[in-house]
Amino acid sequence: MTERLVVAEPAVKVEIGDVGKVFSTRAGSVEALSGITLDVRDGEFLCLLGPSGCGKTTLLRIVAELERPSSGVVRIRHDEPSRTLSAVVFQDYSVFPWKTIRHNVMFPLLQAGVRRARAREVADHWLAQLDLAAFADAYPDTVSGGMKQRVAIARALAVRPELLLMDEPLAALDAQLRLLLQEKLLELWQANRSTVVFVTHSIDEALLLGDRIAVMSARPGRISTVVDVPFPRPRDPDRIRSSEDFAKLRDDIWHRLRRELQPA
Numbered sequence: 605m606t607e608r609l610v611v612a613e614p615a616v617k618v619e620i621g622d623v624g625k626v627f628s629t630r631a632g633s634v635e636a637l638s639g640i641t642l643d644v645r646d647g648e649f650l651c652l653l654g655p656s657g658c659g660k661t662t663l664l665r666i667v668a669e670l671e672r673p674s675s676g677v678v679r680i681r682h683d684e685p686s687r688t689l690s691a692v693v694f695q696d697y698s699v700f701p702w703k704t705i706r707h708n709v710m711f712p713l714l715q716a717g718v719r720r721a722r723a724r725e726v727a728d729h730w731l732a733q734l735d736l737a738a739f740a741d742a743y744p745d746t747v748s749g750g751m752k753q754r755v756a757i758a759r760a761l762a763v764r765p766e767l768l769l770m771d772e773p774l775a776a777l778d779a780q781l782r783l784l785l786q787e788k789l790l791e792l793w794q795a796n797r798s799t800v801v802f803v804t805h806s807i808d809e810a811l812l813l814g815d816r817i818a819v820m821s822a823r824p825g826r827i828s829t830v831v832d833v834p835f836p837r838p839r840d841p842d843r844i845r846s847s848e849d850f851a852k853l854r855d856d857i858w859h860r861l862r863r864e865l866q867p868a
């Protein structure tokens with residue numbers, strides 16, 4: 605069950621308490637998550653990292669209220685009722701192909717009751733932030749995958765959600781583009797802090813972007829450890845990636861993940 609109410613601890617934005625999820629399929633039941641207890645702190649960038657199929661997407665969908673947990677509870681603190689509580693960015697460039705890029709970004713604002721002229725202004729601001737201003741009148745299918753994903757990110761940021769949920773938003777991009785978009789996300793987040801839950805397979809990405817990394821075990825997913833990322837902000841991507849601490853933490857997290865990947 606998902607509840608929106610004031611959680612006990614004011615520094616906590618999302619309280620995930622003993623959440624389990626079992627999917628029933630024709631072939632039987634699949635236990636995707638078991639006993640997940642995790643707090644997402646107000647204003648933090650939390651990364652969820654874990655082996656394929658460990659339930660990262662399921663957990664994110666439960667927090668987004670797109671899926672109901674089979675057991676346990678999720679509580680989300682909604683501080684400003686006039687503000688959108690959460691927005692989700694998926695991996696697969698979920699943009700409307702029949703709308704121009706500007707109208708894609710305007711859409712959730714109009715849905716939220718923002719006046720058209722203001723929605724256009726806000727959309728254009730975020731398109732500029734994501735280097736898409738020149739493509740505002742283009743349709744998504746005429747631009748690259750990386751651009752479509754930037755549209756999806758601009759659309760999510762434009763509503764200024766209290767909680768931004770991202771499910772491997774950079775996974776479908778080629779390696780170089782992924783690095784560039786990681787840096788863009790880092791810059792945008794540092795300038796417009798909100799609470800973020802970010803699912804990724806990439807240890808490097810989690811270390812560059814995250815304040816904390818919740819490492820999940822193989823299915824049924826559990827939180828096996830939560831790593832504090834010690835790099836101060838604002839972060840300089842090149843300095844961080846080439847630092848000794850980065851290499852050490854990457855190695856440490858990789859060893860934990862490898863244990864999960866190896867069959868018992």
Ligand SMILES: Nc1ncnc2c1ncn2[C@@H]1O[C@H](COP(=O)(O)OP(=O)(O)OP(=O)(O)O)[C@@H](O)[C@H]1O
Pocket residue numbers: 627628629634635636654655656657658659660661662663823
């Ligand atoms: N709607 C569903 N019905 C049945 N099983 C499901 C459903 N959604 C997810 N699962 C199963 O639950 C488990 C967890 O899936 P999930 O997609 O959450 O994992 P993930 O960690 O995000 O995987 P990946 O990293 O590969 O994207 C998998 O075994 C998956 O097959």
